[in-house]
Amino acid sequence: MAESLSKPVQELIVSGGELPEKYIHKKGEHAATDVSYPPIEVPVIDLSLLASQSAAGEEELGKLRSALGSCGCFQAINHGMTASFLDQVHEIGKQFFALPIDEKQKYARTIGDMEGYGTDSVLSEHQTLDWTDRLYITVYPEDKIKLRFWPENPENFRSTFHISLYKAKMNDDKSAKLFASHFSAPFSFLFFQVSLGGDLVDDELSYKAWEILNEYTRNLSLMNEFLLKSMAKSLNIEEDCFLKQYGEGATMIARFNFYPPCPRPDLTLGVKPHADGSTITFLLQDKEVEGLQIFLDGQWFRVPIVPHAILINVGDQAEIMSNGMFKSPVHRVVTNSERERLTLAVFCLPDAKMEIGPVEELVDEKRPRLYKTMKDYVAIYFENYQLNKRPIDAVKI
Ligand SMILES: O=C(O)CCC(=O)C(=O)O
Numbered sequence: 463m464a465e466s467l468s469k470p471v472q473e474l475i476v477s478g479g480e481l482p483e484k485y486i487h488k489k490g491e492h493a494a495t496d497v498s499y500p501p502i503e504v505p506v507i508d509l510s511l512l513a514s515q516s517a518a519g520e521e522e523l524g525k526l527r528s529a530l531g532s533c534g535c536f537q538a539i540n541h542g543m544t545a546s547f548l549d550q551v552h553e554i555g556k557q558f559f560a561l562p563i564d565e566k567q568k569y570a571r572t573i574g575d576m577e578g579y580g581t582d583s584v585l586s587e588h589q590t591l592d593w594t595d596r597l598y599i600t601v602y603p604e605d606k607i608k609l610r611f612w613p614e615n616p617e618n619f620r621s622t623f624h625i626s627l628y629k630a631k632m633n634d635d636k637s638a639k640l641f642a643s644h645f646s647a648p649f650s651f652l653f654f655q656v657s658l659g660g661d662l663v664d665d666e667l668s669y670k671a672w673e674i675l676n677e678y679t680r681n682l683s684l685m686n687e688f689l690l691k692s693m694a695k696s697l698n699i700e701e702d703c704f705l706k707q708y709g710e711g712a713t714m715i716a717r718f719n720f721y722p723p724c725p726r727p728d729l730t731l732g733v734k735p736h737a738d739g740s741t742i743t744f745l746l747q748d749k750e751v752e753g754l755q756i757f758l759d760g761q762w763f764r765v766p767i768v769p770h771a772i773l774i775n776v777g778d779q780a781e782i783m784s785n786g787m788f789k790s791p792v793h794r795v796v797t798n799s800e801r802e803r804l805t806l807a808v809f810c811l812p813d814a815k816m817e818i819g820p821v822e823e824l825v826d827e828k829r830p831r832l833y834k835t836m837k838d839y840v841a842i843y844f845e846n847y848q849l850n851k852r853p854i855d856a857v858k859i
């Protein structure tokens with residue numbers, strides 16, 4: 463069946479608790495029949511300690527190794543970003559999903575493309591859909607940012623409108639230039655308040671939103687590099703060996719996940735069980751509403767919220783590079799009937815042209831090579847994901 467697009471979950475009119483059939487997980491498909499799963503104690507790692515050359519730093523390194531080798535994730539604290547900054551990052555997503563549908567649809571993804579505003583790709587009549595709407599955008603590096611989020615025509619009414627509006631307010635050439643350079647970026651949705659209201663105060667807000675997401679990306683990109691080095695150090699191998707597989711064209715993809723309340727949490731899932739195709743994933747959880755669960759030792763555990771910590775998990779590509787020393791955890795999201803939930807996942811991905819595979823130092827007689835070497839794991843990932851298979855199994859030896 464050719465791909466089709468489904469209606470945003472937010473737009474579904476669900477009356478009397480009846481759900482459209484395609485969101486209902488049939489028996490045996492891990493439906494969340496009970497939301498009171500036991501909590502998992504996700505290790506908390508202090509990044510500022512991890513960066514220090516001290517006994518305490520060594521201790522954090524040991525914690526990192528054991529966390530990533532067991533549950534495959536940890537809560538990062540002291541990461542250098544303030545609580546109010548992270549609240550603002552979260553607010554960007556909240557504001558986007560609060561827009562009227564017509565406004566959001568301007569950024570809708572199209573068939574065959576991952577990026578944009580949308581829902582699950584519908585590839586089969588038998589597919590059970592996730593109870594979530596997403597906004598998926600490449601945030602790094604700048605030259606990989608797809609301009610489709612911004613009208614191509616510079617004469618576009620909205621763009622001229624915005625710039626002149628800003629100039630009129632600032633009456634300052636430097637700021638106007640800065641704004642114009644940001645303005646040509648694809649994060650056009652960040653200017654949504656302007657296009658809606660067209661009022662000067664909103665204009666400033668939008669400008670800030672763009673800055674915030676950019677700043678967040680910059681911070682995560684540095685954290686990614688630092689963590690890949692720390693991960694190698696924790697295994698007593700050359701510090702750069704994971705980074706070397708990254709290549710020049712590494713990317714970061716942000717996915718705002720919006721989970722509207724669902725009348726039947728016992729029949730649906732916000733996201734079906736999966737492991738990430740990234741090297742590592744940074745998750746900014748909802749500050750108040752839980753939903754994430756991890757599958758470990760044959761059962762599901764809920765992941766408690768640690769406000770303003772970043773939940774960092776191993777993705778398949780780090781499991782492959784580490785020859786299975788680090789585990790890419792299977793996780794899912796359950797729904798609830800009361801409150802909406804918004805999270806932001808940022809996936810770090812190596813250059814698709816680079817060969818990735820187990821680092822030589824981690825392969826020996828006692829620990830034979832577990833995975834093949836390959837390029838473009840993301841393509842392998844989606845091929846298998848769509849067939850309902852665990853992608854990493856396809857590259858096991
Ligand atoms: O929303 C969450 O808690 C997790 C989302 C997730 O697993 C993903 O985006 O890959």
Ligand SMILES: [Fe+2]
Nearest residue numbers: 736737738793
């Ligand atoms: Fe995930």
